[in-house]
Amino acid sequence: MIENSGCPLARSRTPASPRRRCAIATPLRSEAANEPKARGRRRSLQAEAAILKATLYLLERQPLRKVTADAIARRAGVSKTTIYKWWPNKSLVALDAYLAGMTEQVAMPDTGSAELDFTQQLKSVMAFYTSPLGRLFCQFLAEGQSDPGFLALFRERFLYARRDTARVMWRRGVDRGEIREEVDGEIVLDLIYGPMIFRLLAGHGSLSDRESEAVVEAVFGGLRRSKNGRRGRARPDVTVSGATVQPGVNPQEAEVV
Amino acid sequence: MIENSGCPLARSRTPASPRRRCAIATPLRSEAANEPKARGRRRSLQAEAAILKATLYLLERQPLRKVTADAIARRAGVSKTTIYKWWPNKSLVALDAYLAGMTEQVAMPDTGSAELDFTQQLKSVMAFYTSPLGRLFCQFLAEGQSDPGFLALFRERFLYARRDTARVMWRRGVDRGEIREEVDGEIVLDLIYGPMIFRLLAGHGSLSDRESEAVVEAVFGGLRRSKNGRRGRARPDVTVSGATVQPGVNPQEAEVV
DNA sequence: TATTGTGGACTGAACGTCTAGTTTAGTAGA
DNA sequence: TCTACTAAACTAGACGTTCAGTCCACAATA
Incomplete structure (x- = not known):
């Protein structure tokens, strides 16, 4: 020991x-248990x-x-x-x-409202991620882009633990009937944290409390406009063929350009 | 020239x-105009x-x-x-x-429905980002984490151009009354793309067409469950997805690390 | 004294620079 | 038109530097 x-x-x-x-x-x-007493x-x-x-x-x-x-x-x-x-x-x-x-610089709130929980949590997380220590989060993700083993370790030792915490908040929201249960929980977590983490990495937008609130509000409320029947699509589905990725990104013949 | x-x-x-x-x-x-003819x-x-x-x-x-x-x-x-x-x-x-x-490997769809546009666009973007060439996106973000100048350049030369395109789709949706206009446009873009980009970088979730559809559906429908019945659609009309890429053969279907 | 920790020197990879010499192309004079 | 001159780009390769990671001799300790 x-x-x-x-x-x-x-x-x-x-x-x-x-x-x-x-x-x-x-x-x-591993050690300490059946180790033959260090010499x-x-x-x-x-x-x-x-x-x-x-x-x-x-x-x-x-x-x-x-x-x-x-x-x-x-x-x-x-x-x-x-x-x-x-x-x-x-x-x-x-x-x-x-x-x-x-x-444990970031706590898990339990206010009785999932939306409020997530708002507080996101604000707390972002305050940490923008601090000198928290900025390391991005450094680790960056490092992981050229080292898959490290990335996997980072996920296991850090990311998953965080997500486990957040999943509890999601679960409570579902159980209380606040959150639509047909939305996959993993996607919910990424909806909440993904936008701000994207900003954190790319640096294209603000990361203040106001944005955290706006993100959670939008995620919970949805983008779709609901009043006077204009909720759905203006027109029925139209397939646009040109919208897909061009083929030819085959790993084999990758000599593009 | x-x-x-x-x-x-x-x-x-x-x-x-x-x-x-x-x-x-x-x-x-800068050159070519008033340059004294190269020697x-x-x-x-x-x-x-x-x-x-x-x-x-x-x-x-x-x-x-x-x-x-x-x-x-x-x-x-x-x-x-x-x-x-x-x-x-x-x-x-x-x-x-x-x-x-x-x-221009990724096109901008214009189906008449903002939700459908974003769904197709996100699928297209993710198919590209998971391709050998597209994976560079993550490499550049990673590089930018230790080089702010490079990150700024990447934003200007790549990210902003992409966002300009996507913003058009958002604007159309707002003008047609499909999207709540009180949600900031920049946040809308990050809501759509942030979750998948987060997954792309951290490698903790799948990136297939199905997830792209689920993300857009959730973002548009919102997580909140309304008192009388549900507010968002239970199932998004994803009939178009079959017309673009076959899920089974899709190389992007695999979980990426 | 056996075993482990430690420090400085060392190796190798990679970035980016420099030098010397070669090739290409415009210019000017015969 | 022909030819010398000059400016710029290219090649090859050595070089200086920084840094990751290792080796080896020696010190500390059960």
Whole structure:
């Protein structure tokens, strides 16, 4: 227990495993149970804490890509080898620091109204995501675009946990008869959070409380205009053939242009 | 005209400007008008085309970060110096290749119904974004997370053009009385596209035609359940979907990571 | 003393630059 | 018209730099 921190992404300390043991496949806290009592020098908790702290410090000031392992080591007063001893790469150090540094900054409201719950929650989430620490969310998504394994880990360790929370709010709304149950719950979550996250990434729109409110209001109210019978389509379905994607994006003959 | 291609992101050819001239601040086609007729050897259109083609080829096979300038030069049969002569960095070569290679792969439907328009458009967009070329969209967003200048350029050269198109569909819907006009148009666009783009980036959900339809239906119908019966449609009329792409054979049907 | 942690030096990949020399094209003088 | 001159683009490849990740010798500890 003392010898191993709670660092969920760190390498396993299993003696047999030499180096290239990737943390992604590593169980969370495999050791401590049937481990044959460690013999040599013990892992420095101080060094580990310093690494995570230094990582957070740097990541709050510049994008993940520009934070170097050397800089982390220097700031933490630790050798770079120590970092790579416990984490397979820089991104996972960052994710670990992020997870450790969050400590539930976003709460789950329960006001009795699903719409109000989601409004408060979205405002809270966006306030966090636009903070120095929260901005890491985008950095991780960005990193994931060139590292599928990392993206999967990020989903599992962060995204899904968040969605589980939000799903509870959705479920309550459905049970209370506030939310149409024929809309898939996963889509509901993406309807609520997707628009603002898109803005967060692309930077094309504001992210203030007002927008969070407007998004939830629109999602709940719908775009369709309901008064004096003008709810539906103006005309019946018309198939437009030219609206589809052009073929020829075959992966094989991808020599476009 | 012959001497300069339409490459919108390339460096300006102004003789006075030596190197460090960033394309971001460069006017699109400043030359050709009052330029004192070029003297020396002319820019090789062949080399430029080869660079863009090679870049696309590589980018359709691996993420932007893993495509090196050396690899582009090698595949294009061109000196690396030639690349850096015309583009300030790799990312802008990629963006240029992307813009040049798209040639309007996604059309704007006009069916007479805003909801149907958006459904078809979203399906079309997502089919493109999940194609090898379209996947670059995510790469650019990712790149932009550590390079604000690039992100701004991406917004201007790509995102805003797309949104202008989509805004037309929204406007038509409002004018026809189909869409509640009190919902801000920019938010409408993000409501439609945000959820799927979020999925595209995080890889936590499917991106098939079915989801596109469900998103638009939910956005138009709203989540809120009215007291007397339901407000939105239980099932969207998606009869058109069969006319466009066959779901079974669709490569975009698969869950993307 | 066996085992593990640590630090500095090291390797390799990649970006982007620089130099030297070659090719192409306009210009000017014979 | 022919030819030398000059400006610009191109090629090849070496180079400087930064950074990720590794190696190895040594220090700390059960």
